[in-house]
Amino acid sequence: MPVRILIVxxxxxxxxxxxxxxxxNNFEIAGEAENGREAVKKFKECHPDLTTMDIVMPEMNxxxxxxxxxxxxxxxxxxMCSALGxxxxxxESIEAGAKDFxxxxxxxxxxxxxxxxILNQ
Amino acid sequence: xxxxxxxxMFIEESREHLKNINSHILELEKDPSNQASINNLFRExxxxxxxxxxxxxxPIMQLSHSLEDLLDVxxxxxxxxxxxxxxxxxxxxxxxxxxIDDVSSDREIQYPSAELLQHIHDQENVLKQDRLxxxxxxDTSVDAQAETDSLDEVILEAQPLDPEEILDxxxxxxxxxxxxxxxxxxxxxxxxx
Numbered sequence: 001m002p003v004r005i006l007i008v009x010x011x012x013x014x015x016x017x018x019x020x021x022x023x024x025n026n027f028e029i030a031g032e033a034e035n036g037r038e039a040v041k042k043f044k045e046c047h048p049d050l051t052t053m054d055i056v057m058p059e060m061n062x063x064x065x066x067x068x069x070x071x072x073x074x075x076x077x078x079x080m081c082s083a084l085g086x087x088x089x090x091x092e093s094i095e096a097g098a099k100d101f102x103x104x105x106x107x108x109x110x111x112x113x114x115x116x117x118i119l120n121q
Numbered sequence: 122x123x124x125x126x127x128x129x130m131f132i133e134e135s136r137e138h139l140k141n142i143n144s145h146i147l148e149l150e151k152d153p154s155n156q157a158s159i160n161n162l163f164r165e166x167x168x169x170x171x172x173x174x175x176x177x178x179x180p181i182m183q184l185s186h187s188l189e190d191l192l193d194v195x196x197x198x199x200x201x202x203x204x205x206x207x208x209x210x211x212x213x214x215x216x217x218x219x220x221i222d223d224v225s226s227d228r229e230i231q232y233p234s235a236e237l238l239q240h241i242h243d244q245e246n247v248l249k250q251d252r253l254x255x256x257x258x259x260d261t262s263v264d265a266q267a268e269t270d271s272l273d274e275v276i277l278e279a280q281p282l283d284p285e286e287i288l289d290x291x292x293x294x295x296x297x298x299x300x301x302x303x304x305x306x307x308x309x310x311x312x313x314x
Contacts, residue, residue, distance in 0.1 A: 010164075013172050083167060084174065085193075
């Protein structure tokens, strides 16, 4: 069965890029969300194998979403997708339970490498 | 990765952000203490920066990053946004609009002027150092307002930086922050445990 991924980012642009990377490499897109609140809801619905999570989003940010998801499933595998200049928030996300992070701009190779590392942990 | 297919998406979404930015600026002109608008403005520039970085549109990334940093100081300090900052944000947003038009017209994207970047950077530093009027009423607000009023003078008196130095700094920052990631993640995890 293909690995199922939930993509969380407020930018359609970023979600499309990630979706293309995953689909071209035989992953299945379990769902998409454009803010943290929606991410938590979608996580409950689709139980993805891995979630990619943006940090700065409206309504509920990525860190709050990680905390909520970890309450639902302490084994959840979450990869933070950050932009430049958010190092403190990345640290906070890892402390909240995220497994690793990548910084935009990311290459498909980098995304796949980190995703596979997390899945194989 | 062929990024050309994302160009249209970038233009459309960036223009949407610029439209939102203009609305937030108008709200802040009416109420400079509106923290929701300040946070929203920060997020709009942050989103543009992330997309521009993915498209390797360096000039757009550079300017949106500067504006984001300025807004970050204001939102973290929970201060009223000074009129001088609004003016810089207007100028920066105008320049960003021009850059998005460059992308849309397949022209070479014009770098922001070194003067504009310098003013934004100076303003950010002044705000970092100053105790300005907070959005809550407290005993220090009167003195702090005096500091706010003098902000324009401080900016005008600031010594110009060498434009090349600014570009070098931005480039160096980008390189540092783009360093291998997974290793950093592991380091953070080790720190955590």
